[in-house]
Amino acid sequence: MRGRPAAAIMLSDEERAFLESQVRRQEVARSLSDRCRMILLCAEGLPSKEVARRLGHNEHTVGKWRRRFSEHRVAGLTDEYRSGRPRTVSDAQVAEVVRRTLETAPRDAPHWSIRSMASETELSHTTVRRIWTAFGLRPHRSETFKLSTDPLFVDKMQDIVGLYMSPPNRAIVSCVDEKSQIQALDREQPVLPMAPGVAERRTHTYVRNGTTSLFAALDVATGAVIGKCYKRHRATEFLDFLKRIDREMPEGPDVHIVMDSEADQKTAWGAVFPPNATHKTPRIKAWLARRPHWHVHFTPTSASWINQVERWFAELTRKQLQRGVHRSVTELEADIVAFIETHNEEPKPYRWVKSADEILASVKRFCQRTQQTLCGEL
Template sequence: MSGRVADAVVLSDEEQVFLEAQVRRHKAARSLSDRCRMILLCAQGLQSKEVANRLGVHEHTVGKWRRRFVKDRIEGLTDEHRPGRPRTVSDDQVADVIERTLHTTPRDATHWSIRTMAAESGLSHTTIRRIWTAFGLQPHRSETFKLSTDPLFVDKVQDIVGLYMSPPNRAIVLCVDEKSQIQALDREQPVLPMAPGVAERRTHTYIRYGTTSLFAALDIATGAVIGKCYKRHRTTEFLDFLKKVDAAVPKGPDVHLVMDNYATHKAPSIKAWLARRPHWHVHFTPTSASWINQVERWFAELTRKQLQRGVHRSTTELEADIAAFIKAHNENPKPYKWVKSADEILAAVKRFCQRTEQTLCAEL
């Protein structure tokens, strides 16, 4: 008895070129390139068994793709759509999880966790994770905010951002502020150094050896910093720091100071000292808007690199390390690039206020 006659494979020029191109492509799917090799060999007149022996596959696999190609040509070499496993979670269940997450809390906690929501809803914790991920819900996270209530908020933002993005010609713009109550801390037990596979370890308890306050002025054009530590941060110390800044900056150009509304900055003696220097101009930041003062960004860098993990057994050691950090920074200073215009900042604040108002109205 004769066996089943295999379907003859005859290729057009376009099909020949496409199949050979898929075989040569490095990024083609392995399954597709293997099927193309089968069809090319079948087109040479080889039987399915011979093709299977050459490629190391089963004879029935070659026969399957031979028949698919003869019937549907190139389209027959692609995988058919597979519906997959039927859904076990309905839209109503998903909506119920989202509703509970947004508008309720568990009896024994302030926010839902994946497993408490799973126990409450009767779904698996992996299903809850997928739902929260799909809708961007993160109940474990919480952020803080504070809106400025300064009646001159818009004017001050436009003024200071204008200084950053378009400073006056031949003028010096300095961002001034103080970082008060910097603590000289040591751990109660020795710090265990880092080792391969082991992070640095330290006790959570500490011994405090006093505090110091740092006054700093950041030149936005160069990134250089003028800084000095004081035991206290009163008007007397601030006036002494302004005199240090006056001695450090070149004589002649106008000096623009960006400062916050701390009472020390507005003391009568400070006003009198500035009044005797008409080329000095003060720009006060809006209340509750320290983010607009660029020196705060430098303070964050100082904290991260020097203070956060530093060990100091006296304020003298602490002040020496701060002075060394300033000196090293000024050897290769880099200015911070301000990219947000005043209009963009105000528009973002407006959108946030509108969203907050809508949320409060919805809850009421």
């Protein structure tokens, strides 16, 4: 007796081109590539038994994909949806993991880890990981923030951002600040240099060889930096640095200086500077008053990020100070001066991209999220 006749396969030009392209592709799944080969051989008029012999498959497998293709064409070559294994974790268990992660903490730690949560809820650590990933929970991460309490925050921020994005004609905008208490650190043992397959190694203990303070002024338009190191950080040194800036500035254009008022800065011992510290002493006020072409713009309290010279300080720390070894303050100051000179050979200005309205909108969204979080906890 003869069995059920095999379905005849007739291919259109588009179907043949698609099947042949899937056979040639290296990235395609092996299962789909084999199915395409089966259909191409069936389209040549070969019986399923011969196709199975050539490709090393079972005859019933070839017959299955022949029927699927004749019924659904190219779409029939993909696997059908499979329900998979039934769920072993209920919605209530997922909700409990999320609730504990957000509202509680283990007895021996400030936050949950994957395995401590798995032990507490009697779930596998892979299940806890999937739940945390699905809900965007990362208890091990912590970020810091500080909102400015300056009552004139909006006015000061709009003033300074306006200088960055639309500077006055024929005027120089310079960001001035100091990086105090820069330590000259040496390692207790020699640094072992890098070798193939071996990273540079240094001791975690160090020797302090003194400190220095760097006053710097960044030209917003060109990116050039004027800097000078001082042994002390007082109004006297700051006034001397302002005089240096004045000497190096060209005559004629107005000078707009962006700096902080130091009302919110603290010393190494935690004592708050008095209101007239360093940047606002009578001598400095008098010196600025004698120069009407100088215009001072104070940054808001707790908003040093708006001063672009802080970005240059971060670059100095990362490239020069973080891994530097200095046996004396003289060596430290020499390296800082060399870094400034190298920077000024090819200075590049920092590009300020956010407008004042965009910054205020971002601060507003943060405050709203914080308020919602606090209200949810209450």
